[in-house]
Amino acid sequence: MATTEYICSTEKIAAFIEGDLETGDRLALETHIAQCARCTSELQAQQLFMCELESALANAEDVSVPRNFAKVVAVRAESDMSGLRNASEHKKALRLCLILALAAFALLGVTATKSVLVDAQSIVNKGFAFFGLMGKAAYDALVGFGVVLRVLSSGFISDSRFAGLTALLFVALAIGLLTLLISRYHRTRLSE
């Protein structure tokens, strides 16, 4: 009974239809099916189902695609460069650029090289001239400021009477403040 139950399996029958059973299992199942009405019916049902499924789905070729689909796709794919952007392609491109640059220099020749150098030299000279002018302007401004300060201070110091009077005034003020501070200090000590 256990053997019969084991053989009466929809999975085994499916494997049998798919040709996926070992010879021994296949022969045992064939013998069983010949005697079992249930398995015969199951086999027929599965076979019919497989036929229907395959006739409905297997016609992959009849799915319609636009007439120029292959051409459009090929053109798009061939113009899409993203697939080429890998390390080896980058190296190739760099190598090619270097070769082209060297070739360009060689073709330009001495005259072209000279003209390039002259241009570069004139740009550097202009740069130096600009920074020189800026430096000179800054120096002149400083010198001018110094002159103004000297004139102002000499005018102030040359009036000796005014300077003496001011100094005297400062000394008197300082002595007065010092006296005031000392007396306040003593007064505070006495009150404590």
Place this chain on the structure above:
Amino acid sequence: MNSAATPISLNLATTSDRELVASAIKGLDGGFEELVKRYQRPISAYVYRMVGNYESALDLTQEIFIKIYGSLSKYRPEFKFSTWIYKIAHNAAIDHLRRNSGRERSLQNGTESDSYDLPIESEGLSPEQQSERAERRAEIETVVRSLPTPYRELIVLRHSQDLTYEEIVEVTGLPLGTVKNRLFRAREMMRQQFLFRGITGI
């Protein structure tokens, strides 16, 4: 000048996939276009059955071929070219379904009233035969669409694209036992669906 180009274009139809890949890598004219011509229908049919919408399937098929062109240098000739491109198509379809998980939900809960806008070519059949065939096909397609993605992809690869178990293993990366088991379960689910819908004769 033309005499040199003509034999190449004439030979394209009989050239093997591997030779076409080599010519496409070299940048020879027509090599990649011929590859697209060979696989555009099976790949678009596979993608259509995976995503459930004809327009999206065409867009995705185009993206897949562009991806294939960009990866041609990675193709190893010891593997079957068709299996290799199915693998790329499978990954792209799964990515698409993940990106559009809302759409995927509706695909799984789809009913017959959902748009089935797959244009098919049915030359040589009478109008009655065409109608009957379309009806039966729509029933089966609806049931296939109702399967969860892990089961649907295997049913499509096996019964629509006619891939062997070994090729399915290579395309999906699943163990052979899982492929066989899921296929069996998927077919059982479909049969149950047919019974549930009261469709007899299947």
